[in-house]
Amino acid sequence: METNPSPRTGFPLIISVDDHTVEPPNVWQDRLPKKYLDTGPRIVRAPLKEMSFLGGRFSPVMGTPGSDDGPIGDWWVYEDLHRPLTRLDTAVGYSRDEIKLEVITYEQMRPGSYDVPARLADMDVNHVQSALCFPTFPRFCGQTFTEASDHELALLCIRAYNDWMVEEWCGPDAHGRLIPLTLIPLWDAELAAAEVRRNAARGVRAVAFSEIPPHLGLPSVHTDDWDPFLAACDETGTVVAMHIGSSSRMPSTSKDAPPAVGSTITFANCCFSMVDWLMSGKFERFPNLKVMYAEGQIGWIPYILERADVVWEENRGWGGVADKVHRPPSELFAEHVYGCFFDDAFGLRNLDAIGLANVLYETDYPHSDSTWPKSREVGEAQMGHLEAEVVERIVRGNAIELLRLSPEGLWSP
Structure with missing residues (x-):
């Protein structure tokens, strides 16, 4: 395992704060009580009858297992939910023109998507030392279990996932290179606060959360409803990690807009969410709280900070924030918020307006947007104008500090 920058290029080894794991078929079947094995998450091989992805909504229909209703794929079945594995879940290794919305089986995906040794090998190819991974079947912040009808089973599923994440995905075979996200x-x-503390006690330093909870039918961050959870994160130093799409509503303009529209404006949810947090007063109430936006890119941040400061200064009397936001939003951003990018040349040309300490690098393996296996080359091309010390901070130093990794960039309980 490499632990030092490559002597060939001098580019620092990458710590990616946004990669993804495709859960192996046995995650829940090995951990749930026997009475739940027929209703808990399990893999079924079955055909696809139809599937669409329009207006930000993914709509697959599973055929009868063993029939010839359509192309065959592996499906997660949980309660009444049928969710297929798709090429978009694990697209690395395919050319851009080959990446289509189609169902696949585990045999048709790159093993690094779900297998730890294979993942480490793919990280080596990509000049990546360590990686924080978001889930696939649970969705980016566990919406799958939030939407379930049986919350007793859903809680067991969340705990089972977290146990697998800490003990297996980030277990001894990962050699500290995979960083747990629960x-x-x-x-x-x-219950959320209790789970944060349970995992913090075994070294977890990041938890997934929704960028816009009201889209999930949940309270906004402007209420006090989340305070027990936020207090637990504040006390334990657990970073609140929000991935684009963690509100189950990707930005789009119409029901018939092609996916390319939503893919272009994916940053919008991060933008709206960040303004929510900056105007919520939560950073003043929970001074140790840190939040990060995965896959949101960074080029949009300077204007939003500029506008937020103007609104706070000129309109706070009637804007509903005078009694809870006592400092300019840009100051709160500098102390509490992190933007993550994998391909943002414009943002890197405007680092002074964003803040060097608030920027993190990612590779998005194994998704279709991933820069694998050329994340180093992309970074070199876009950061060539920056001093070596600045590149070091962006590519690994800020992540080491935020996630409290070892000086070498590795995780340990």
């Missing part, structure tokens, strides 16, 4: 029961802030 889930919470979003429907109960007290």
